[in-house]
Amino acid sequence: MSDILSTDVAIIGAGPVGLFAVFEAGMLGLKAVVIDALDGIGGQCSALYPEKPIYDIPAHPAIDGQTLVDQLEAQAAPFAPYYLLEQQVIAVEPREGGRFRLKTSTGAKIDAGAVIIAAGCGAFGPNRPPLAGLEAYEATKGVQYMVRRREDFRDRKVVIAGGGDSAVDWALSLAEVAAGVALVHRRPKFRAAPESLRQLDDLAKSGRIEMVVPYQLDGLEGTDGQLTGVVVSTLDGQKKVLPADVLLPFYGLAMTLGPIAHWGLGLEDSRIAVEQRNCATNVPGIYAVGDIAVYPGKLKLILSGFAEAAAACHAAHAHIHPDKVVHFEYSTSKGVPGAA
Template sequence: MSEILATDVAIIGAGPVGLFAVFEAGMLGLKSVVVDALDALGGQCTALYPEKPIYDIPAHPAIDGQTLIDKLEAQAAPFAPYYLLDQQVTHLEPIDGGRFRLKTSKGATVEAGAVIVAAGCGAFGPNRPPLDNLSLYESTKGVQYLVRRREDFRDKKVVIAGGGDSAVDWALSLVEVAESVALVHRRPKFRAAPESLRQLDDLAKAGAVDLVVPYQLDGLQGTYGKLTGVRVATLEGEKKVLPADVLLPFYGLAMTLGPIADWGLGLDEARIAVEQRNCATNIPGVFAVGDIATYPGKLKLILSGFAEAATAAHAAQAHIYPDKLVHFEYSTSRGVPGAA
């Protein structure tokens, strides 16, 4: 029988809002276990834009996604959260005493006094192009769906597929380090910010970026999974091969609530409906924060999620210790354990 992890709060999601919920719970004397389907902390910040700047975090005129996550992890560290990564919460059920039992896809069991769902957009993964032997090239990193570090692409022949902001933004960024960058799209018009398109046009005219339009992906070439070329084709059947070490298809994400949809929570389309005043769901003791939570007037911003995390942590404490009189303290008065 697997070990049962007992904690005050189980936090589902290790993105920025989930990590800040650890801090807020810790400031109230609550221990946290955090579960995330990804194999690293950070949620979409780490998976989708680790090196892209974020401009609406208070006191940071600009901060890249990975640096924000690193700082949030350090902020939560004094409260010793226990992280269960690379696994989903598959079951959530109430048990005696108003507590909850959670089970994960890797067999872990967590018993908690309250649950905070900070799962962002839910379970998500890339929309994969329908190409033969795709999984083989994925396993050798010849096909990748995100950029964690630009340096990984230094001096490589990079082919990017897609017509949205992600495809255009990474073409603009990787041209600074890659040997070559080709951008494949099925039509000449791209769906990206006007300033980004202006820069892309300038780079294309200078020969720094090869705009391969109107083409779409048709096949992969290589030996033993080592990618050497990407075959593209027009709708009329005209084909050619682009030299490539790496293919980056940016066709968006397939997002779903996953197992969360089966827990009996009140849903509003693909979001969890909560009360704005305390982020409570229809199940007492279960709270939802961040992008996965919705209420009238909701703003899907990281800073809104931070405020919701604080609200949910206080509501979770009241659920776990309903008879405990809590004296509200500012962090300037109480301080943080282990802080200088």
Template sequence: MAELPGLGASGVTVDTDVAIIGAGPVGLFAVFECGMLRMRSVVLDALDAIGGQCTALYPEKPIYDIPAHPAIDGAALIEKLEAQAAPFNPLYLLGRRVEKLRQVEGGWELGSSAGDVVRCKAVIIAAGAGAFGPNRPPLDGLAGYEASGAVRYLVAKREEFRGKRVVIAGGGDSAVDWALSLKEIAAKVTVVHRRPKFRAAPESAARLDEAAARGEVEMAIPYQLHGLEGDGARLTGVVLATLKGETKTVAADFLLPFYGLSMELGPIAGWGLGLERSHVGVTPATCETNLPGIHAVGDIATYPGKLKLILQGFAEAAMAAHAIHPRVFPGEALHFEYSTSKGVPHSP
């Protein structure tokens, strides 16, 4: 992963060939396709880790329609895509949302919520269903614990929870999957849910019940999050409450609220793109939008016959990269070559 050049209080200012909005699987593959054509990439994402929905929603759920992988879980797919993009040394700007887009001489300029300025010759929007943000619990002092990492909305490094006391709140797949995973390494895992029935896959919910029966996981049902205890940064306990107002405190080092993600186009909706029911209309052969040099790929892009599959997003990333090449290298003929013939070029 590239180091941030000139990082300051107002973010970074960087010039690149292609700016990629979205670090999900299609955005990561776009880095590879651009790199194969000797084009440099900067990747921006609102989440604090790469991977998009694969990381935030189903890191341990198997995906069955990735070619050459009869089954691969979301986290493993992202790990392989990151490794595939690594030779091209992309710069990842994470935990910030792209808020501004304006045309400048020679291309486009993007501005982020962190004050970053990215100047590029072309843009690939691979933002899935738009910007993701966690649904946060309404708890006093939450921001301080978020800043310290004591409260998190996704798990980037499982090992950070080894020997720790972890409270997981929620009743969906993410909550159940991570409870099953972290019980193997955490000192204690407590699952908080307002009712006994979970919305997770039945097999996973059954495994959680079995783990609870063996004493491997503590179930706090029917409870909801009520408060946080600690010094404002270091967490020591999570206060739980029933609908009747009964409360209890669970000792904790980390709180993982898995209440899903809110998804919206956000500032993208105001950029003058041809929107069709919250999706961006593109020309199928190039994935270019109505704005020259702005391309959209993956779930956010739409055209007749579009399928919302990761593998189709991969193909769109390749088409967009080839369409962008003349903007980055004007006057240079692009002779199509297979990767088996050309190999992987050196980092651009």
């Protein structure tokens, strides 16, 4: 690779919406470079819920996160995107002719005709419980913040903490493979879908899930980072120890825009304000799509992000080639250029 990588479109974020933007750009004859801070493509779908079913993808009554990512990667593959992973875009500088120079945390430089930001909710990390000795148990996987493979928890004693969809959904799922599942929450009421709560109640009554309410995490027990128990307590100080091989605290994610916040873009509630018709930001040639983009009536759905990616790519083509008219054609008519 040369010192400066030149491309038509730089796509920041390799989640589902970023991957679909590669396809849409390719259908318009635009080459794409994709940059992501994670060590693989797929964004939160791959990092947080690869085996969790998604129910609102058209034509798929249910599809798990990793399968969706795999299919989007295959769909983009004919256009040979260049992936720059494990690095963060730290600067985007306007250049002559409406182009941009991007710099990443590893020193890579990209010259691009347009920029599409598909960074989800920005940089994210788990909200970690304030427990003594937590780091030692994190290092040995005694404390984890996501489930990549259910099989990793087969025949293990699992304690899950949290009251939202992630905690309830994974309690239901891991009850099928774990030696035991205990669900800890500080109040009896959970914030999850009614059907999930019905299933949770059934499994609790059958003894397959232990409901530990109203309790909260209080401490960890073990030797040399090997977890053996999770200490929980009530608000009035009553304590007990839950036998555990692994603790899964699902207290949500800490989100931050990171360097994006300093690029001169119009922001609204830590998201990027765009025009709904083409997802253009206040900086000509920079577009934002997916969860990071906001406009009146915005729906934070993957399918909304797909439509936004298509609109942004058409706008990016007009920015890069202002004198070149694109005659819209359906994919059923034009096929996939360059694909076998």
